[in-house]
Amino acid sequence: MTSSHATPSTGSHETGAHHAHPNYMAIFFILCLLTVASVIADMAGGAIGKLLVGLIVLVVASLKAMYVMMYFMHLKFEGAWKWVLLAPTVILALAVPAALAPDIAFKYYDPQNPQQKAYREQQALEKAAHAEAHPAAAAPAGEAHPAEKH
Amino acid sequence: MTHGTHSAGHAPPLKMGVPIPNGKLGMWLFLGTEIMFFTAFIGTYIVLRWGSPGWPTDPNVTHIRVALGAINTFVLICSSVSVVLAHEAMSLRNYQKATKFLGLTLALACVFLGIKSIEYAGKFQHDILPGHVAESQEGARDKLVRELDKASGGLALRAELEKVKSALALGQGKRNELEGQQKALTEKLAAVGRVEAAYAPLKEQLRAGNISLLESRGKLAALKELFSGRAPEVETHDEREKSVIEEAKTKELATLEQRISADDKKLFRDQYSGTFNGVHDPHVIVYGNTFASIYFTMTGFHAIHVLVGMLMFGMLLYRGLTNTLGPDQELFVENAGLYWHFVDLVWIFLFPLLYII
Numbered sequence: 001m002t003s004s005h006a007t008p009s010t011g012s013h014e015t016g017a018h019h020a021h022p023n024y025m026a027i028f029f030i031l032c033l034l035t036v037a038s039v040i041a042d043m044a045g046g047a048i049g050k051l052l053v054g055l056i057v058l059v060v061a062s063l064k065a066m067y068v069m070m071y072f073m074h075l076k077f078e079g080a081w082k083w084v085l086l087a088p089t090v091i092l093a094l095a096v097p098a099a100l101a102p103d104i105a106f107k108y109y110d111p112q113n114p115q116q117k118a119y120r121e122q123q124a125l126e127k128a129a130h131a132e133a134h135p136a137a138a139a140p141a142g143e144a145h146p147a148e149k150h
Numbered sequence: 151m152t153h154g155t156h157s158a159g160h161a162p163p164l165k166m167g168v169p170i171p172n173g174k175l176g177m178w179l180f181l182g183t184e185i186m187f188f189t190a191f192i193g194t195y196i197v198l199r200w201g202s203p204g205w206p207t208d209p210n211v212t213h214i215r216v217a218l219g220a221i222n223t224f225v226l227i228c229s230s231v232s233v234v235l236a237h238e239a240m241s242l243r244n245y246q247k248a249t250k251f252l253g254l255t256l257a258l259a260c261v262f263l264g265i266k267s268i269e270y271a272g273k274f275q276h277d278i279l280p281g282h283v284a285e286s287q288e289g290a291r292d293k294l295v296r297e298l299d300k301a302s303g304g305l306a307l308r309a310e311l312e313k314v315k316s317a318l319a320l321g322q323g324k325r326n327e328l329e330g331q332q333k334a335l336t337e338k339l340a341a342v343g344r345v346e347a348a349y350a351p352l353k354e355q356l357r358a359g360n361i362s363l364l365e366s367r368g369k370l371a372a373l374k375e376l377f378s379g380r381a382p383e384v385e386t387h388d389e390r391e392k393s394v395i396e397e398a399k400t401k402e403l404a405t406l407e408q409r410i411s412a413d414d415k416k417l418f419r420d421q422y423s424g425t426f427n428g429v430h431d432p433h434v435i436v437y438g439n440t441f442a443s444i445y446f447t448m449t450g451f452h453a454i455h456v457l458v459g460m461l462m463f464g465m466l467l468y469r470g471l472t473n474t475l476g477p478d479q480e481l482f483v484e485n486a487g488l489y490w491h492f493v494d495l496v497w498i499f500l501f502p503l504l505y506i507i
Contacts, residue, residue: 024238028231035223035501042216042506050207050507057502064498072234072491081168082178089182090189097193105200118286119204119436133390 022071034064177485181492188496191451192503195444199507204436207507210387211435213272214445219505222265223497229258230494233463233487240480248483249470255490256463259456266453273442277430280446283438290363290432291356294370297429298349304342311335344414345422348406349373363432364391368398374426375399376406377418385431448500455493462486 041048041056070076110116168175199205206212236251273279284290299305314332317323352369355361361369367384374382384399386392410418418425435441466483469475 021238024231024234028227031227031230032224035220035227038223038502038506039216039220054502054507057506061498061502065495068230068491068495068498072230072494073488079169081170084168085178085182086185089185093186093189094193096190097197100194100197101200105197107201111201115202115204115285115436118434121287122204122434122436129390 022076024071027067027071030067031064034060034067171481173481173485174488177488181488184492188448188451191444191448192499195448195503198440198444202437202440206435206438206441211433212441213276213278214505215269215272216505218265218269219501222262223501225258225262225265226494226497229255229262230491232258233483233490237480237483237487240475240483243477245470245473245475248475249467252463252467252470252483256460256467259460259463263453263456263460266449269449273445278435278438278442280439280443283435283442284432285434285436285438287363287434288359290434291359291361291366294366294429294432295353295356298353298426299346301426301429302342302345302349303425304339304346307335307339307342311339341417341421344417345425348376348410348414348418349426352402363434364394365398367431368395368400369402370426370429370431371395371399372402372406374429375403376410376415377422377426378424379419382427445504448504452493452496452500455496459486459490459493462489 038057038060041053041060045053075082170178209216232251232254236248236255239245239248239251277283282293284293311332314328314335318325318328318332352361352366352373356366371382371384384392384395386395462482463486466475466479466486469479
């Protein structure tokens with residue numbers, strides 16, 4: 001630590017890292033608010049739909065990550081080296097999901113694995129239970145709402 | 151032209167590399183590899199989740215507690231602020247203040263792991279562990295049979311008795327001792343045989359597959375009550391499910407009352423009380439094993455990172471408490487802070503992905 005510190009002790013001053021003094025408490029407050037927003041989105045799940053909840057919480061997470069990186073990790077005040085260092089890792093990081101996605105996520109066929117069989121059985125049971133509980137509503141309503149599982 | 155600009159012996163010094171300390175560059179390079187490491191997990195999870203309709207999301211099934219996850223998010227955000235304030239104090243040469251914030255960061259990391267361990271305990275209690283989750287009705291029935299047999303201990307005793315018998319037949323070891331062991335094991339097995347007889351009809355039904363999981367939960371509850379003398383808690387949030395379970399339990403208890411002799415009941419209560427308390431209610435969680443693997447892999451590696459961070463803060467705190475914190479540690483605090491913010495960053499994504507979506 002000492003040796004690396006000795007050489008470019010002025011280095012971080014050159015980059016301006018110590019010149020900026022972000023208001024850390026304001027960032028903290030924003031991060032807390034964003035966390036609360038995620039929890040509220042989760043609680044409102046049934047009303048706004050799962051897809052929208054997913055979208056909201058991921059956007060909120062990205063915003064939080066941006067605040068942490070820019071202000072706590074001081075990336076906003078660092079030199080252009082940050083792009084050289086981080087851009088390739090971010091691109092490479094996407095390699096695994098990109099390679100897996102075609103076979104696992106975007107299947108053009110109906111998967112015939114035991115889990116899918118069990119899932120279909122479970123859905124049939126739930127549908128039957130729903131029909132039994134609400135005989136009048138069963139016919140027009142069709143399938144059980146996913147949120148009513150269990 | 152060249153002669154004019156570079157006078158002999160006064161060539162400008164070469165400046166290479168990025169304008170940051172080597173240690174900080176090293177930390178950022180390490181964090182680059184960490185981005186790839188965690189993105190591989192997170193990306194794989196998203197892809198698997200996408201391709202698995204029926205993925206378990208119900209918190210009553212997965213025992214994921216959003217409130218605990220949110221509290222932990224808050225704890226990590228607080229710790230991120232405290233570490234950034236520690237770094238600022240170091241820059242201002244205020245080492246007492248830096249020590250306080252380093253201590254606070256370490257304490258918050260402990261709180262995070264404490265809450266995490268409560269969550270992990272819940273997963274172990276409900277057996278939501280990789281390779282333990284039944285993903286079909288048949289699998290759930292098989293699991294219950296295996297757990298009942300394991301709890302009664304008959305299989306292990308028979309295996310032990312077999313070993314002793316083999317040793318006797320082959321003339322290995324001391325004959326007297328082995329005969330004594332054989333006698334003790336046979337006596338034990340006779341008692342365990344009575345325990346096994348208590349759940350034999352349930353086992354038959356489970357093997358034949360002509361009992362629903364809800365009904366088998368009721369019968370298991372009756373068995374637990376017969377042995378421990380206390381009614382076990384029925385874990386369900388569905389009133390209809392609860393009534394089916396309770397009905398099956400009441401019927402089974404009446405049957406057991408008639409079938410089991412008073413002697414056996416006394417034996418069960420006195421010597422085998424609580425035998426079946428650890429047997430899990432049969433459940434089907436489609437993709438439960440993949441879910442558990444992903445949950446433990448991601449949160450486990452994250453927890454290891456928290457431990458490493460605690461080690462760093464512990465070292466710095468020790469220096470602070472022994473008044474040996476100085477300008478030489480400023481870069482260490484900055485690097486530890488960068489690492490800690492990254493740990494926070496990973497949790498920022500794990501929280502919505504594992505707890506909410």
